[in-house]
Amino acid sequence: MKVTELFGIKHPILQAPMAGVQGSELAIAVAQAGGLGGLPCAMLSPELIQQELHRIRMATTSPINVNFFCHQAPIPDAEHEARWRLALRPYYVELGLDPDAIPEVPGRRPFDAQACDVLSEFEPEVVSFHFGLPNEQLLNRIRGWGGKIISSATTLEEAIWLQARGVDAIIAQGLEAGGHRAMFLTDDVTEQKGLFALLPQLLEHTSTPIIAAGGIASPKAVRAALTLGAAGVQIGTAYLLCPEAKTTSVHRQALKSSAADHTALTRLFSGRPARGIVNRIMRELGPLSSLPPAFPLASTAIAPLRAASEALNNADFSPLWAGQNVKGCQEIAAGELTHWLAGD
Template identity: 65%
Template sequence: MNLKELLGIDLPIIQAPMAGVQDHALAVAVSNAGGLGSLPCAMLSSDALQKELSAITRQTAMPYNVNFFCHVPPVPDPKRERQWRQALAPYYIELGIDVDNIPEQAGRRPFSHEAADVLEEFKPPVVSFHFGLPAADLMARIRGWGGKIMSTATSVDEALWLEARGVDAIIAQGLEAGGHRGSFLVRDISTQVGTFALLPLVVQAVKVPVIAAGGIADSKGVAAAIGLGATAAQLGTAYLLCPEATTSSIHRAALQSDAARVTALTNLFSGGPARGIVNRLMRELGPINSAAPDFPLATTAIAPLRAKAESQDSGDFSPLWAGQNVSGCKAVLAGQLTRDLAGANASIKAVI
């Protein structure tokens, strides 16, 4: 199945949904350029979700993607939370933060009937998921308005699991990708592999279209992914410097510095492994720290440190999400970047 039939898009480019660094503006720009713009929804309230979807549908008639998480919210563990705050105590003292007055954070929410109620008004053409899939009745609601369903796999086993549950496409996410791992069957990050090792294995194992994600930064990378059997490429890091992104000035500066050459998977900022530029907190506590509560509970204790440091123009406690390859990250309009990424390669046109 080609892209036009599957997703209704003209270019083999999907903009990765990136919570915290974008809103509807980036998604609209990519969709209007012929790619598939994506809106991250896991951190949006119902009211905020409705406002964002209203903005998208006012500004584009092209297909777009809404993305949700499917994690099972963990049961808070007071003992582990105390250990986590003890690990952060020197930083609270340094920045003058009262540890007893840290407010709870809303965090990231799994897809729910409440969210589906909002979506049904807009009937988004594509709904994608991270950390598996929602319950069958929620998937049936998406199918009811004709929506296509995609989800992320970080292994062949995850890809087969998704295919068995009827997804329309699978996003094969390699170890190089920025932001959170989409893994849900196995949490051991030491077993994960790079995009161009994972991609052909997934393509061979499943019959549904496969989208490559991770470490792809330019049109040559997109063409290479398609040459290995991908239907399209999903890119996030490349869009972080676009004017339509809401990337902070601190994050933008880090992406354009030598520091961006070194990224690592870390659980410090949310509790779940996610790739970002190595900063002070990661160096001093180690990128992976067993004291961090399970995803997404680690966020609460980190949030005041991040806010205070950022008010002083420091990214020492910020999640500076980025993939391993930042070479394609340029301060250009997202529409132009989307067209540049698609390029004029004959193999790309053949897939379209």
């Protein structure tokens, strides 16, 4: 089944929910253009989720996707945190910051009953998850209002695991994709495959509709994925320069520079592997360093460095999330980009 039929949308285009670089404005624009707009909720409080969904429902009656993380909250490790802060101390000194006065920052919330309570007021058509799935009770609440459930797989084993739990569609997240790897049955990045190696495996060994994601940034790439048998495509990086995105100025500058040709997986900004444009801290500490504490605790100590450097128009300590193919990034309205990607 194609996603156009499954989700009731015009185009087989899902806008990837991108926490930290977008809100409801981008989701609304894509939905109004006939794609499936996506709202990232992992970094939002229940009150903010409610506000954003209210804005979406006031602006469009088109189907919408809300996205959550399903990670297990880690047990803080004081020794590991101390090693991480010690590694960052020289950068604090360089920027004139006090390394002993690091404020707490809002973390990434795993999906829970409180979030589900908020969603039940709006009954979003699609609820998507990263890092697996929540418990069956929460899934059944979503199914109760007719919501479709999707989640991402980075390996065949993950896709089979998701299918066994009755998801309505599976996102095949290729290694090219920007942002956090959705991996949840393995933490070995060497097991990760490119999209056009992963996609045929999932199509052959599962019967659930498969949505292709990773490096898709043009109508030709969309057609290639659909020709192989994908039910639709999910696209994130290509939307980062749209005016409706909340991409920071330093991030936009990086996307338009030659630096964007070099991306890598890194644990430095959150504690989990995520793809972004290589910058100073990735080069100096090593992108997959074991120094950061477990996800999402790593972000606390690096946040002041990011804020101070961005105030100087510098991206040395910023997570510049991007996929391996930034050529499709265009400074045009998100609706126009959606129509172009769909081949209108």
